[in-house]
Amino acid sequence: AVVSTQSTGSDTADVVDMEEMNIPKIKAFVEEYVNIIRRQLMDVVPKAVMCFLVNEFNENLHKAHMKGLLVADKAETLMTEDAFHAERREKVLKMVKALERADEITSLIE
Numbered sequence: 562a563v564v565s566t567q568s569t570g571s572d573t574a575d576v577v578d579m580e581e582m583n584i585p586k587i588k589a590f591v592e593e594y595v596n597i598i599r600r601q602l603m604d605v606v607p608k609a610v611m612c613f614l615v616n617e618f619n620e621n622l623h624k625a626h627m628k629g630l631l632v633a634d635k636a637e638t639l640m641t642e643d644a645f646h647a648e649r650r651e652k653v654l655k656m657v658k659a660l661e662r663a664d665e666i667t668s669l670i671e
Contacts, residue, residue: 630639642650 630636
């Protein structure tokens with residue numbers, strides 16, 4: 562089978578007509594693609610900016626708090642136990658020991 566490479570004027574005119582018919586479709590597809598990308602960028606860019614701002618603020622705040630906590634005179638006061646809490650802790654420990662003893666006694670009765 563021999564394939565003819567000669568084209569007639571009507572064949573090229575048909576191809577040109579088809580291409581001209583497809584131009585508006587392609588243009589519409591490209592415009593819709595650009596609109597989709599624009600919407601995505603409008604959504605993502607503010608979120609990324611806020612993420613960077615919040616992360617930097619958080620890091621700076623953490624550093625400032627750690628500096629404040631690590632001052633020598635403050636560290637000692639922060640590490641000491643309040644008298645109220647020390648007394649409360651002792652009472653709770655006594656209560657736990659009493660409950661453990663009560664549990665031992667009830668287990669002997671059964």
